[in-house]
Amino acid sequence: MWQTNRWRWLGIMVLWGALAACGGGGGSTGDSSSGSGDTDSSSATSLAVRGVDVSTLTEVEAAGGQFYDANGSQVDALSFMAAQGVNLVRLRLWVDPQSAGGEAYGGGDLDLDKVTALAKRVKAAGMSFMLDLHYSDFWTDPGKQFKPKAWADLDSDALVAQVQSYSQAVVAHLIDNGVHPDYIQVGNEINSGLLWPDGKNWGDDVGGFDTLAALLKAGVAGIQQAESDGGVTTPAKIILHLAEGGNNSTFRWWFDEITERSVPFDIIGVSYYPYWHGTLTALQTNLDDMVSRYGKPVMVVETAYGFTTDNGDSLGNNFGTSEETAGGYPATAAGQLAFLTDLRSVIAAVPDEMGLGFVYWEPAWLPVDGVSWATEAGMDYIETSGSTGNAWENQALFDFNGDALAGWAAFAETLQ
Numbered sequence: 379m380w381q382t383n384r385w386r387w388l389g390i391m392v393l394w395g396a397l398a399a400c401g402g403g404g405g406s407t408g409d410s411s412s413g414s415g416d417t418d419s420s421s422a423t424s425l426a427v428r429g430v431d432v433s434t435l436t437e438v439e440a441a442g443g444q445f446y447d448a449n450g451s452q453v454d455a456l457s458f459m460a461a462q463g464v465n466l467v468r469l470r471l472w473v474d475p476q477s478a479g480g481e482a483y484g485g486g487d488l489d490l491d492k493v494t495a496l497a498k499r500v501k502a503a504g505m506s507f508m509l510d511l512h513y514s515d516f517w518t519d520p521g522k523q524f525k526p527k528a529w530a531d532l533d534s535d536a537l538v539a540q541v542q543s544y545s546q547a548v549v550a551h552l553i554d555n556g557v558h559p560d561y562i563q564v565g566n567e568i569n570s571g572l573l574w575p576d577g578k579n580w581g582d583d584v585g586g587f588d589t590l591a592a593l594l595k596a597g598v599a600g601i602q603q604a605e606s607d608g609g610v611t612t613p614a615k616i617i618l619h620l621a622e623g624g625n626n627s628t629f630r631w632w633f634d635e636i637t638e639r640s641v642p643f644d645i646i647g648v649s650y651y652p653y654w655h656g657t658l659t660a661l662q663t664n665l666d667d668m669v670s671r672y673g674k675p676v677m678v679v680e681t682a683y684g685f686t687t688d689n690g691d692s693l694g695n696n697f698g699t700s701e702e703t704a705g706g707y708p709a710t711a712a713g714q715l716a717f718l719t720d721l722r723s724v725i726a727a728v729p730d731e732m733g734l735g736f737v738y739w740e741p742a743w744l745p746v747d748g749v750s751w752a753t754e755a756g757m758d759y760i761e762t763s764g765s766t767g768n769a770w771e772n773q774a775l776f777d778f779n780g781d782a783l784a785g786w787a788a789f790a791e792t793l794q
Contacts, residue, residue, distance in 0.1 A: 423726035427677060427735025428789045429466030429508065430459060434486040434743045436496055441746040445780045455742050456503045458782065463789035467500040468508040468679065468737050469493050470566065471548065473526035474515045476755070483516045483756030484766070486749075490551060497557035508561040508679070508737070509614075511548070511597065513541065513572050516752070516759050520569040520621050523577070524760060534576045534589050538596045541573070545600030553608035562614040563679065564597040567621040567649055569628060579635070591639035594618070598642050619647035619679055624656025626664040633672055645734065646672065649680040652717065653701035662724045669732040676728060678736040682773040683717040684709045685785070690745030690778040693767025711783040714775070718788035741775035741785075743768060 435455060445455045456467070471493050475483040486492070497507050512518045515526045525532075529540055545564075552558055565572045571579040571590040578584035598616055605613050618636065622628055633646065646668045650661050665676045684697035687709045697709070707713040718738075725733035743749070750766035757763055771778060775785045787793070 422792055422794050423722045424792045425722060425725060425733070425735040426731075427466050427506075427737070428463050428791070429468055429506075429679075429735065429737035430464050430741050431468040431470070431510075431680065431737055431739045432456070432459075432496075432742050433468075433470045433488055433510075434740060434749055436492060437486050437749045438742060438744050438746055441748045443742075443744040443746045443749075443780060445742065445776055445782070447782050450781070453782075456499055456505070459741075459786075459789070460503045460505055462786040463791055464505060466506040466508055466560070466735075466737065467497075468510055468561075469496055469500075470510040470512055472512055472515050473544070474528065476515075477759070478527070479755075481755035482753060483759060484750045484753040485517060485756065490548060494552060494555050494557060497552065497559075498555065501557050506560040507557060508563065508617075509548075509552070509559040510563045510566055510619075510679075511545065512566045513544075513593075513597070516756050518565075518572065519567045522760055523568070523570065523572045523574045525573050527759075529573070534585055534592075537573060537576050538589075538592050541593050542596035542600040542603075545597045546604045547600075549601050549604035549614075550608060553604060553610060558605070558608070558610055559614045561617055561645070562601055563617045563619050563647060564594055564601075564643070565619060567619060567680075569620045569622065569632060579632075587635045587639065591636060591641050594636070594641045594643075615644040616642065617645045617647040617677065617679065618643045619649070621649040621680075622655050623648040623650030623678065624660030624664060626660070626667055629664055629668060630671070633668070637672060644674065646674050646676045647679040648676060650678050650721075651680070651682060651705075652707075653683075653697065653705035657706075658720055658724050661721075662727065665724070665728050665733060669728055669730070675732040675734050676725075677734040678721065678725060680739045681718075681721060681736055682739045682741075682770075683707060683714045684772045685711045685714045685774075685777070685783055686772050688772060688778075690771040691767045693751075693765050693769050695772050696769045697773050709772075711785065714783065714785040715788055718785055719793060722788060722793055738775065740770050740773070743770050743774055744776060744780055745771040745778055 445453050447453050470488050472488050475487050500507050514524050571577040576585040577590045577593045579587045579590045668676050687698050702709040707717045745768050775783050
């Protein structure tokens with residue numbers, strides 16, 4: 379059911395259990411059956427949010443990863459990104475991403491201390507900060523939402539209380555450290571809910587939408603209490619985030635249920651990968667409908683595309699020749715930029731300037747030793763097995779050597 383999800387496909391690539399006409403010269407064909415849809419990339423577009431998720435950056439740097447501008451000069455990654463027009467950084471947070479024996483789970487090992495330290499660098503570089511609360515010790519998506527180890531035995535009522543207290547504590551900590559988030563996701567790709575089985579919204583022996591709504595309300599309440607206690611005058615914008623950005627029926631089903639239960643939120647967040655989630659035309663239809671139906675702005679909080687089908691390490695990649703064909707753009711640096719240009723046009727075309735912008739997922743995840751999507755301990759936690767390594771490096775916006783690619787031009791405030 380969730381085969382379009384990024385980590386579901388990674389599961390296929392590395393034998394996991396539970397985890398669409400190329401244009402010439404980097405342009406799109408205009409074929410509405412391709413990823414490029416029927417957008418017009420010739421007109422200027424201006425977007426309020428031009429973001430990146432660089433959750434693995436600290437680990438990449440620690441492992442020796444280096445970054446270079448178009449002149450070949452070594453650069454600080456965040457300063458370089460800000461200079462290209464990036465104005466927001468998204469960071470994921472896991473509750474306790476290590477085993478009982480202290481072995482880190484991988485994927486950036488994003489505990490609260492690491493997120494706080496990286497958020498300080500983000501704010502110092504003049505960019506906004508989006509916090510992505512997973513409410514799990516490791517990866518979450520529509521195919522898996524494991525409870526944190528310490529919460530495993532809590533019943534639904536206790537789990538709701540724990541979500542509120544945890545959310546409040548996290549945000550209070552960030553406020554105390556001078557990095558109050560500008561945006562907060564309450565859950566990550568929660569098509570199937572979160573904190574399974576209590577917060578799962580379909581299937582047998584699950585809590586359903588009623589429990590899911592209670593958990594989401596608790597998360598928002600905890601955030602708001604921390605902001606009130608901390609004297610915050612500009613509260614974070616609350617985002618509810620689903621995968622499958624071209625699937626309007628899923629979005630209508632989910633948000634109809636959530637709004638019926640009066641869950642408070644500010645922004646509808648979307649994952650959209652053109653090789654998994656349908657055409658840009660389908661995305662446009664969905665974004666426009668979300669704004670019309672619910673009166674909320676929309677943001678593509680995850681997206682990416684490959685600049686090559688080559689592999690930079692020993693682990694097979696999520697993006698290969700079949701994804702290139704399905705995505706509708708050549709797997710080149712020019713094709714990567716063409717996709718982002720067309721994506722910007724779609725978002726900018728959402729009525730009443732309700733298309734806020736986009737966040738590019740992991741543009742700096744270089745193929746350096748020791749920065750794996752998961753360790754053995756991490757795989758054990760999400761009940762899977764496979765190989766370690768990086769399955770994402772050919773979708774970064776730096777090549778395997780850390781040289782900046784053409785796609786960074788897509789982050790300018792106004793793109794011609």
